Amino acid sequence: MLDLPIADPATGRATARIMSVGTAVTDQSYSQQELLDIFDITDPKVRSVFLNSAIERRFLTVPPRDADGAVRPEAQGELLAKHKRLALDMGARAVRACLERAGLDLADIDYLCCTTTTGFLTPGLSAHLIREMGILPSTSRVDVVGMGCNAGLNALNATSGWAVANPGKVAVMLCVEACSAAYVIDGTMRTAVVNSLFGDGAAAIALTADLADAAYRDLGGIPSERGGPRILGFASHLITDAIGAMRYDWDDEQGKFSFYLDPHVPYVVGAHAERVVDHLLADAGLRRSGIAHWLVHSGGKKVIDAVRVNLRLTRHDVRHTTGVLRDYGNLSSGSFLFSYERLLQEGTVRRGDHGVLMTMGPGSTIETALVQW
Structure with missing residues (x-):
């Protein structure tokens, strides 16, 4: 083997x-x-x-x-x-x-x-x-x-x-x-x-990445029976014109670091969401309509709404994202994994489903990943 x-x-x-x-x-x-x-x-x-x-x-x-x-x-x-x-x-x-x-x-x-x-x-x-x-x-x-x-x-x-x-x-x-x-x-x-x-x-x-999947059957491998999704690819987009829109810098008056969020962040992120998601899906020969699960960073109400509108998603598509925001607030880098956990608990995932993971943050940056169960 x-x-x-x-x-x-x-x-x-x-x-x-x-x-x-x-x-x-x-x-x-x-x-x-x-x-x-x-x-x-x-x-x-x-x-x-x-x-x-x-x-x-x-x-x-x-x-x-x-x-x-x-x-x-x-x-x-x-x-x-x-x-x-x-x-x-x-x-x-x-x-x-x-x-x-x-x-x-x-x-x-x-x-x-x-x-x-x-x-x-x-x-x-x-x-x-x-x-x-x-x-x-x-x-x-x-x-x-x-x-x-x-x-x-x-x-x-x-x-x-x-x-x-x-x-x-x-x-x-x-x-x-x-x-x-x-x-x-x-x-x-x-x-x-x-x-x-x-x-x-x-x-x-x-x-x-333990044993070969179906593509390797003829080479003596066996398909994995694990239930988790395979990670098919990543796509990133750095919005260089908005590099200072989200930043963590030193506050001389307070004598400590302070985080700053530009009020225009939701609209900047939303305006660039299509570009990076379509790039991610194009590499896999997919369209947005073929994505069964969307796990977006719980960045805030306006951010979620801007991404949802620009990607033409439904409120149901981002239900886990908004649920995490409601119950936990913005958990920064780990927010999308709280949504992923909720999706698994929901029990609606089927074999073959595709999902998009999406996070947004300083840079300003949009990061995406494509997975398949």
Whole structure:
């Protein structure tokens, strides 16, 4: 029997397959109204941003309170420590959940890719997780840091490539975002938009390119019986004219990093969505009408609406995206995997179905991937 990577029957090219997914969040969730009360926000314009966000609850770790019961500002060093603590906790739980669903153990991990934007560690999060979880020290690893909400698909591209190059081995990709550790509380509309949107969460998926698919039957291989989708390809688009529209930069006045979202981001992203999706599908000889499942990043109500309208999708097409936004807020790089998990739980996927994964983030960037069950 030949130990060959799973192949795309249409092209004969080797592909990786998603085996399982696992997610985790922090301990406490809050409604938007509860957060307005906790932070004593009375400005009508800011309150409107929170209450009209299409978000009902988010998982967050709010700052400690001072002697008077008011929320105490956190210094950058405290935020970095919070990021490390939350990322290790959520990340470990997401990885364990992912492995359990695939029937795997920690010792089965051969490659670990960790993606985060909400904090910085040296050595990277992957090294800390290997030590804390007891993953084999010989595990290959990489950290994708600072790419933003689109980074999950950038990392998936690299992880699937490693899986294809190492057939029979298990690659795990983890997106972990402690957005509680990236907040600035200053009363401005700039930070109000950010603070109304993001939540804490982690998501992990396991990939393999273990045995040949049907294209290799005549060579002695056997088709894979795993239920997860094969990753057929990726397409990216960097909107260079909008490189500063989403950015994480230093705020001298606050003495910490602060995230900025240009109010025109939804329209910029929406206007370029068709180009990258059509490029992705053209390479596979498909049209949008042939896509059964759309898993779009839960970037925010206006972003989702702009993408939906420009791609001519229905509200049903993006039901998992809007559901994740409603229940978790924007989880940055891992949002699309929360939607993927919901799709699997729904039980509507059929063998042969195609799906598009889509993330958007700083750059401004649109990343896409095509999968088939």
